[in-house]
Amino acid sequence: MRHKALVRATHWVNTLSFVALTVSGAAILVAHPRFYWGETGYFDTPAAFELPLKVNLDQTGWGRNVHFLAAWIAVANGLIYVVWGILSRHFQHQLLPARGQLAGYNFLQRLAYLGVVFGLFPLVILSGLTLSPAVTAAYPALFTLFGGRQSARTIHFIAADFLLLFLIIHVIMTIRSGFVKNIRSMIVSAEIVSNEVT
Amino acid sequence: MSKLISRRQLLAGIPAAGGLLLTGCRESRPPTYGSLFDLSNAVTFASQRLLLRKQPLAREFGRDRISKHFPAINTTNPSGLWYQIMRGSRFREWSLPVEGMVANPTELSLEDLKRLPSRTQVTQHNCEQGWSAIAEWTGVPLARVLQEVGTLPQARYVVFHTIDGWWDSLDMFDALHPQTLLAYGMNGGELPVPHGAPVRLRVERQLGYKNLKYLSRIELTDQLDDVEDGTGAVGAAYGYSWYAGI
Numbered sequence: 001m002r003h004k005a006l007v008r009a010t011h012w013v014n015t016l017s018f019v020a021l022t023v024s025g026a027a028i029l030v031a032h033p034r035f036y037w038g039e040t041g042y043f044d045t046p047a048a049f050e051l052p053l054k055v056n057l058d059q060t061g062w063g064r065n066v067h068f069l070a071a072w073i074a075v076a077n078g079l080i081y082v083v084w085g086i087l088s089r090h091f092q093h094q095l096l097p098a099r100g101q102l103a104g105y106n107f108l109q110r111l112a113y114l115g116v117v118f119g120l121f122p123l124v125i126l127s128g129l130t131l132s133p134a135v136t137a138a139y140p141a142l143f144t145l146f147g148g149r150q151s152a153r154t155i156h157f158i159a160a161d162f163l164l165l166f167l168i169i170h171v172i173m174t175i176r177s178g179f180v181k182n183i184r185s186m187i188v189s190a191e192i193v194s195n196e197v198t
Numbered sequence: 199m200s201k202l203i204s205r206r207q208l209l210a211g212i213p214a215a216g217g218l219l220l221t222g223c224r225e226s227r228p229p230t231y232g233s234l235f236d237l238s239n240a241v242t243f244a245s246q247r248l249l250l251r252k253q254p255l256a257r258e259f260g261r262d263r264i265s266k267h268f269p270a271i272n273t274t275n276p277s278g279l280w281y282q283i284m285r286g287s288r289f290r291e292w293s294l295p296v297e298g299m300v301a302n303p304t305e306l307s308l309e310d311l312k313r314l315p316s317r318t319q320v321t322q323h324n325c326e327q328g329w330s331a332i333a334e335w336t337g338v339p340l341a342r343v344l345q346e347v348g349t350l351p352q353a354r355y356v357v358f359h360t361i362d363g364w365w366d367s368l369d370m371f372d373a374l375h376p377q378t379l380l381a382y383g384m385n386g387g388e389l390p391v392p393h394g395a396p397v398r399l400r401v402e403r404q405l406g407y408k409n410l411k412y413l414s415r416i417e418l419t420d421q422l423d424d425v426e427d428g429t430g431a432v433g434a435a436y437g438y439s440w441y442a443g444i
Contacts (some may be wrong), residue, residue, distance in 0.1 A: 032328030039322065042329035044267040060326060061437025068444065069238035133324050134443030137256045137403045138249035149322060149330050 004090070008186055010081040013073065018167065020070035025160060027063025030056040035157060039148035048154060071128065078121060091117075112166065120163050127156035239439040246443040247371065255377055256402035259320040264385055265331035268323070270392035273362040276412055281361050288388075289396035294380075298357075298418040301348030308396050311382060314338045314346065319377055325406035326442070335400050336383030341374045344418075353418040357425050358399055361412035366431040367422060367440070368401060368408070377402040380413065405442040407433055 003011075033051040034041070041047070085091045095117070097110050105113070129135045130142040130152035146152035174182045276282075284292045289308050297303040318336040340356065356373040359365045372378060379400040382389050389395045394411025401408045408431075422430045430440040 028328070031326075034328075039263070040265055040330050040332055042265070042267070042269045042325075042331050044269070045265075057327065061433075064326065065235035065239070065437055065439065068242055069235055072238045072241055129444075131324075132246070132444035133256060133322075133405060134246040134250055134403045137254045138246075140257055143257070149324065153328060 003186055004088075006081070006084050007090070010077050011186055013077045014081075017070040017074035017077065018163070020066055021074060022160070022164060024063045024066035024070065027059035028067060029157070030054070031060045035154040036150035037147070037154060038150055039143075041150040071125075075125060082117065085117075112169075116163065116166050120159050120166070124156060124159040124163060127152045127159060131156065235437075235439070239441060242439075242444060243441040246441075250371075250403065250443075253375060256321055259322070259332055261320055261334060263332050264320060264334055268331045268333045268384075268393070269325070269329060270390075271325070271327075273364075273411065274392040276362045278361065281412075285391060285395070292396050294397065294413060294416060296343060296347045296416045296418075299350040299353035299420060300344075300418050301350060302346075304347050306343070306346075308382060311338050311343075311380060311397065314342055316383075317376070317379060318383070319379070319400075319402070321377070321400070321402045323406055323409065326438070327406075334383075334385045335379055335381040336386075337379035337381030337397070337400065339376055340378045340380055340399075341376065343380060343416075344373065349418055352420045354420050355418070355422055355425075355430075357417040357419060357422070358410050358413055359415040359417070360410050361414045364410055364412075364432045365426055366399075366408060366410050366433070367425070372401055372404065375401075375403070403443060405444070407438060408442045 029051070030053050033053040033055065034043075034047040035049050035051075036045065037048045085095075091114075094105065095110050095113050097107050126142065127146055129139075130146050130149065136142050136149075142152070143149070146155055284290075293305040293307045294311070295303070295305045315338070316336055317339050318334060320332060320334045322330050322332050324330045344356070353370070355367045355369055357365065357367045368378070377400065380397050381394075381400045382397050384390060384393055389398060394413070397413045398411040399409050399413060417425070419425060422428060426432070427435070429435065431438070434440060
């Protein structure tokens with residue numbers, strides 16, 4: 001598989017910001033590892049589910065800082081990728097399921113990538129923004145979309161879990177289909193790879 | 199390349215440029231700068247100020263949505279003798295100096311505050327820990343108090359000090375918002391001690407940690423460098439950003 005320079009660059013920026021978002025998200029989570037449905041939720045109200053984690057209030061400060069720094073980088077990076085992908089017809093050629101196409105990604109891979117780029121990422125960003133009292137003052141429709149602040153927090157967590165699941169499967173498949181070859185094709189230019197391979 | 203720009207200069211320049219572009223006002227830069235985190239917090243600040251430029255209200259609810267057991271965290275009963283004495287007399291001795299860059303520095307008693315026009319709002323409190331709860335707050339809009347003391351035109355920040363040693367600040371954009379209250383009532387009664395009696399701050403478009411309890415003094419200033427440790431808020435020392443719109 002040959003990758004365009006923009007795909008390779010945004011891929012690794014996304015990798016770094018995703019790892020930072022996951023670690024810092026866990027740091028924020030341990031302050032209150034209980035999840036609720038609806039508008040409100042706190043210690044005395046029944047939880048929709050609760051994670052067996054020890055409450056730790058000392059990780060919130062750096063966790064929030066890393067989370068928002070990484071979120072801005074991920075969003076800017078993702079916007080560049082999506083705008084380029086639409087303009088260059090990258091999504092149309094590489095990710096939209098095509099009839100009778102044997103080259104490139106298979107049908108399930110294409111669906112998985114499309115689901116992540118146009119499903120999970122928008123979902124995790126919008127549900128995250130619904131946790132902001134400032135953003136929701138400007139766009140109260142976000143509450144209607146997610147069914148309340150605590151529902152949005154729960155959806156944010158579940159969407160992040162699915163993204164993490166995707167990452168794990170993605171890494172496993174990368175290893176199984178030739179780790180060195182795959183990593184190299186995602187780092188160096190396609191020409192060099194094709195020269196070495198041929 | 200004729201001129202080298204250090205990374206530090208570049209990082210410092212981005213929020214400044216962002217602030218100028220997005221808010222058209224260099225004055226509304228938040229006070230804590232210097233790290234990469236402050237850069238992203240500044241981008242958050244500038245973009246949320248853009249979203250809030252028409253000063254929308256935070257959502258308000260009906261009284262039927264009030265939470266049964268609104269959590270009280272951090273200080274829930276200040277231990278100082280003076281506080282306990284004031285508490286014993288239902289805060290008759292408590293007064294709130296409003297000083298600094300004001301035309302008429304004033305000490306307001308609880309009765310003085312209650313004589314001013316009040317606002318009652320049922321809003322959601324969003325703790326940065328992750329929980330949220332709804333309560334009804336009654337108090338004087340801070341804008342009304344500032345009108346009373348006559349804010350000088352050069353004042354840019356309102357600094358809040360508390361009985362339990364916390365301090366924080368708002369810029370005029372949030373200080374003058376109609377839902378920013380000096381709240382003395384909660385859910386139809388007096389503000390209970392665990393929730394910051396006699397008076398607490400409500401800043402509905404920011405997270406819980408900006409809503410200081412147990413107010414003891416208000417100070418208006420044009421810059422925060424000389425206030426306490428110069429970071430703008432007690433939370434800065436623990437990594438909490440001055441602006442808490444998310």
